[in-house]
Amino acid sequence: MPTRLFLAVLLSLSLLVPPVGHAAAKPRPFAGIGILLIRPASPTDTVAPGTITLYREPGVGRLAELPPAKLPTLSQVLKAAPGETAVAVQGKRGAWLRIAYDEAGREGWVQLQRHWQYDDWDTFLKGRVVRLFAGMKKNLYSLRKEPATTSPEVQTLSASRNLRVIQVQEDWALAMIDLAAAGWIRWRDGDGRFLVVIDETFDPQKR
The missing domain is CATH 2.30.30.40 (SH3 Domains)
Known part of the structure; x- marks a missing residue:
């Protein structure tokens, strides 16, 4: 391959590949209607619950069982306390909350536990x-x-x-x-x- 053509091909390839350290910025997270703080059962326990169960509808159609650390969190927005996971709530029906459970934005319902905290944004931000x-x-x-x-x-x-x-x-x-x-x-x-x-x-x- 002639030297001039070889250099032209290399230049074209370099324009197609993004430079190291210049990856696209992560999108700002969706806020939804409020915030859920998933906390350990004991105030002295800094380890988050092992898994939480998500349903297609409240209590119906089990979708997944995941550790809280696998959920899309609000870490870009708020630094949670040790052992605590902060996630955005997209919907609410009584004690059931709809949250995203993967980065693709798929959602499921979780039941609010006694030791967790849910607040709408009006309350939480004030x-x-x-x-x-x-x-x-x-x-x-x-x-x-x-x-x-x-x-x-x-x-x-x-x-x-x-x-x-x-x-x-x-x-x-x-x-x-x-x-x-x-x-x-x-x-x-x-x-x-x-x-x-x-x-x-x-x-x-x-x-």
Whole structure:
């Protein structure tokens, strides 16, 4: 093969293969309607339950038995305590919760256990400190006067800025900065994916 043609083929192949360390970023997780914290039965036990059973419908049609560590977690959004697994809840019927059980987004129902914790996002986020994800569209870094994209901007934010959530209204959160300024941010996008990272160092439910 002529040298010039050989080099051309090598160049074409190099354009098809992504460079090492430049893999596509993992998508932000879906928020759903709330959060499930799968916890050990004993507060002193830092080992998560062995397996949980998922059903096609509440209590009917067993789909899988998996250890909590195999579930798609909210690790991008919230750092869970040792032995604890945080997952998004997509639906609820009484004591039954619908969650994703694989990275393809397939879902099943689990029964809420006494030692687990479920909260809707309105309850869980209130009082917590959050930050916006880095690398998003510029308009998402706006603190607005009202919960609407057409509302005037109060302040431009950065991904490193801490915001304390006062109230949640659908995809919007009323947040305060440094006890001085308050306004509305989008905490969840139109597709239902998170726009914020939750600071694990402060739990308002343990005050």
